[in-house]
Amino acid sequence: MIAPAHILLLEPFAPSREETLPPIPFDRASVMRIGNVSIAHGLTLAPMEEHTSLPFRLIMKQHGASLVCSERIDGCDVASRDKRAMKLLATTAGERPAVGQISGGEPQEIAEAARVIQELGFAIVDLNFECPIKRLVGRGEGGALMAQPARIAELVAAAAKVVDIPVTVKLRTGPKAGEDTAIETAQRVEQAGGAGITLHARSVEQAYLGGPDWTHVTRVKEAVSIPVLGSGGIRTAADAIAFLKESGADGAAIGRGCLGNPWIFQQARSLLLGGGAVAEPSPAERGKVLLSLVEHEFEFYGPHLATRRLPRTACYFAKFLPTFGEFKKEIQTIKNLPQFRQLVRERFR
Numbered sequence: 609m610i611a612p613a614h615i616l617l618l619e620p621f622a623p624s625r626e627e628t629l630p631p632i633p634f635d636r637a638s639v640m641r642i643g644n645v646s647i648a649h650g651l652t653l654a655p656m657e658e659h660t661s662l663p664f665r666l667i668m669k670q671h672g673a674s675l676v677c678s679e680r681i682d683g684c685d686v687a688s689r690d691k692r693a694m695k696l697l698a699t700t701a702g703e704r705p706a707v708g709q710i711s712g713g714e715p716q717e718i719a720e721a722a723r724v725i726q727e728l729g730f731a732i733v734d735l736n737f738e739c740p741i742k743r744l745v746g747r748g749e750g751g752a753l754m755a756q757p758a759r760i761a762e763l764v765a766a767a768a769k770v771v772d773i774p775v776t777v778k779l780r781t782g783p784k785a786g787e788d789t790a791i792e793t794a795q796r797v798e799q800a801g802g803a804g805i806t807l808h809a810r811s812v813e814q815a816y817l818g819g820p821d822w823t824h825v826t827r828v829k830e831a832v833s834i835p836v837l838g839s840g841g842i843r844t845a846a847d848a849i850a851f852l853k854e855s856g857a858d859g860a861a862i863g864r865g866c867l868g869n870p871w872i873f874q875q876a877r878s879l880l881l882g883g884g885a886v887a888e889p890s891p892a893e894r895g896k897v898l899l900s901l902v903e904h905e906f907e908f909y910g911p912h913l914a915t916r917r918l919p920r921t922a923c924y925f926a927k928f929l930p931t932f933g934e935f936k937k938e939i940q941t942i943k944n945l946p947q948f949r950q951l952v953r954e955r956f957r
């Protein structure tokens with residue numbers, strides 16, 4: 609299934625208020641610890657279904673993401689080592705430290721799935737309590753659990769009891785506007801042995817639309833002593849810096865802002881360290897990185913699925929080209945990798 613267009617749309621984001629804010633203290637520009645795992649800095653890749661499989665994660669890592677995360681996978685499939693789940697959880701040394709993300713509503717199942725994540729070589733297991741998709745919410749999992757902070761704590765405790773790697777959670781602000789459960793949930797997660805929190809600063813009801821409210825991240829950060837990362841609305845390097853300054857969070861988990869733009873991590877890192885703005889990549893550089901991602905996707909998914917994914921993946925990179933209009937039409941005619949290589953040679957220069 610390819611995600612609906614409204615989710616993938618890169619909506620414009622409010623301009624950065626960076627200039628008016630105090631500098632970030634140096635400790636937040638450097639190493640962060642989640643449990644026993646050292647993370648080089650706070651600029652991480654947010655999990656995204658149908659995007660953050662191994663080829664994508666490796667590209668983001670190579671371009672400066674400190675920590676990368678698999679997409680959410682049903683805990684029952686992970687626990688039973690379902691073939692598709694294992695494929696999505698393929699990991700290699702090149703991406704470490706990496707996070708494997710699972711969802712579920714039963715402590716025993718979550719515990720078993722967490723054990724598998726550890727066995728596969730992930731440094732951290734993340735429990736998803738944020739996903740708004742109906743199928744998941746309908747069975748009382750993912751975002752549905754933001755209405756039950758005590759249940760979330762039970763699930764965290766069940767996982768933390770059976771693994772040595774840190775257990776973290778991905779939360780929303782609450783089920784809907786006016787029902788903010790994130791602070792209570794975060795405190796319970798910490799008490800239950802959770803080692804870190806990423807807060808997507810929207811409610812479950814909001815799904816992916818509408819402005820994230822970063823002040824929720826500040827309030828959660830103030831309520832717990834484990835690391836708190838925030839997510840939502842970071843589209844440019846300057847947004848990432850503004851987010852860190854405004855929210856006081858330990859890190860920023862970048863989602864849609866890195867689609868077709870892995871350079872956002874280096875650019876933000878440079879600003880974080882007080883360096884200048886890193887120049888935008890040339891079209892040729894964009895083409896080179898796109899091709900490397902696509903070639904790896906052909907190996908990873910096989911030609912059939914990789915060809916189906918091609919227009920979407922390529923358009924994220926091509927949207928920066930002056931000839932994007934033509935490219936959008938041409939990509940629809942591409943049937944195989946040699947044709948794609950030729951198109952990249954012609955357009956990305």
Ligand SMILES: Cc1cc2nc3c(=O)[nH]c(=O)nc-3n(C[C@H](O)[C@H](O)[C@H](O)COP(=O)(O)O)c2cc1C
Nearest residue numbers: 654655656657679680778808839840841842863864
């Ligand atoms: C297509 C898509 C798929 C997503 N899949 C997941 C997921 O599997 N697990 C998760 O925790 N969050 C998922 N998210 C949420 C992102 O991790 C991130 O928190 C969210 O997109 C907010 O950041 P953004 O506004 O910078 O994109 C997904 C978001 C998008 C757009």
